Amino acid sequence: MNAITFSQVRKAFGAVQAVDGIDLTIPAGRSIALLGPNGAGKSTSISMLLGLAKIDSGEISVFGETPAKAVEKGYVGAMLQEAKLPSGLTVGEIADFVRGLYPAPLELAELLELAGLTELAGRRADTLSGGQAQRLRFAMAIAGSPRLLVLDEPTAAMDVESRRLFWASMRDYAAGGRTVLFATHYLEEADENADQVIVIAHGKVIAEGAPAEIKRMAGGRTVRFTLGEQPSAGLDALPGVTAVEIHGATVTLRTDDSDGTAEALFKKTTLKIRDLEITGAGLEDAFLSLTK
Numbered sequence: 373m374n375a376i377t378f379s380q381v382r383k384a385f386g387a388v389q390a391v392d393g394i395d396l397t398i399p400a401g402r403s404i405a406l407l408g409p410n411g412a413g414k415s416t417s418i419s420m421l422l423g424l425a426k427i428d429s430g431e432i433s434v435f436g437e438t439p440a441k442a443v444e445k446g447y448v449g450a451m452l453q454e455a456k457l458p459s460g461l462t463v464g465e466i467a468d469f470v471r472g473l474y475p476a477p478l479e480l481a482e483l484l485e486l487a488g489l490t491e492l493a494g495r496r497a498d499t500l501s502g503g504q505a506q507r508l509r510f511a512m513a514i515a516g517s518p519r520l521l522v523l524d525e526p527t528a529a530m531d532v533e534s535r536r537l538f539w540a541s542m543r544d545y546a547a548g549g550r551t552v553l554f555a556t557h558y559l560e561e562a563d564e565n566a567d568q569v570i571v572i573a574h575g576k577v578i579a580e581g582a583p584a585e586i587k588r589m590a591g592g593r594t595v596r597f598t599l600g601e602q603p604s605a606g607l608d609a610l611p612g613v614t615a616v617e618i619h620g621a622t623v624t625l626r627t628d629d630s631d632g633t634a635e636a637l638f639k640k641t642t643l644k645i646r647d648l649e650i651t652g653a654g655l656e657d658a659f660l661s662l663t664k
């Protein structure tokens with residue numbers, strides 16, 4: 373069964389087309405990273421998935437239901453950016469209260485354990501550190517034992533150790549055959565914690581695949597130089613080159629072996645190369661050129 377499908381989903385805010393025709397099929401039981409730069413449309417997609425924002429056109433289904441129905445049935449748990457925590461209550465009280473809202477919640481002890489909050493159960497929520505507060509938000513998201521857990525940039529405000537703990541909790545939760553979808557800016561986070569990565573930019577899916585595949589595509593570099601009037605034939609056959617772009621006198625080569633490409637450029641061709649520059653391709657850059 374599919375956990376999530378998007379069919380030609382669109383959403384605009386005034387003149388901004390935030391989501392521009394997204395199609396997705398996510399089988400149940402997988403951990404999926406929604407990877408993309410600022411403004412890519414990740415949060416907007418998540419809001420529609422959770423039934424919090426209206427879809428302009430297209431369709432979203434969550435375990436065969438509309439988003440609103442799936443949420444109503446308790447299928448979905450979510451951790452959104454900067455959700456407020458109730459003040460004056462302890463971690464254990466809040467976790468227990470949220471459990472009470474669901475028909476078949478996790479046991480309190482299991483919930484606290486999964487979120488790494490067992491030792492903090494008696495602490496007042498307003499005294500928690502940033503990372504601890506995020507763990508409490510995570511506990512609130514999983515309290516109802518949802519089949520689908522949705523996390524929007526969950527580690528944005530965390531230090532390295534908090535991140536490590538957080539992702540371990542997430543993987544423990546996913547291990548029970550649940551589906552997890554999380555948004556992130558970081559390829560590393562996607563690589564370490566997802567079975568499948570969906571890259572979005574400018575409201576569109578621009579690449580999709582296993583983390584290793586995506587990493588290979590995004591790990592490329594750019595070799596740029598001035599060629600002037602010289603012929604550019606044969607550049608695409610140099611070692612490592614995956615794409616060639618020419619703008620006026622400037623050539624940009626995408627390559628997954630920048631050393632090999634540069635060496636061959638000087639040794640295997642008779643071209644006079646000026647202003648050679650080798651840079652790591654930014655994620656968006658790499659994907660946009662790859663999918664052109």
Ligand SMILES: Nc1ncnc2c1ncn2[C@@H]1O[C@H](COP(=O)(O)OP(=O)(O)OP(=O)(O)O)[C@@H](O)[C@H]1O
Pocket residue numbers: 385388389390408409410411412413414415416417557
């Ligand atoms: N409520 C809104 N009103 C107007 N424009 C919006 C609104 N929400 C989002 N946008 C715009 O829609 C586009 C997509 O935004 P969205 O928040 O979905 O991106 P994102 O990928 O989640 O980015 P980030 O990583 O920065 O959270 C952006 O251009 C954003 O400015």
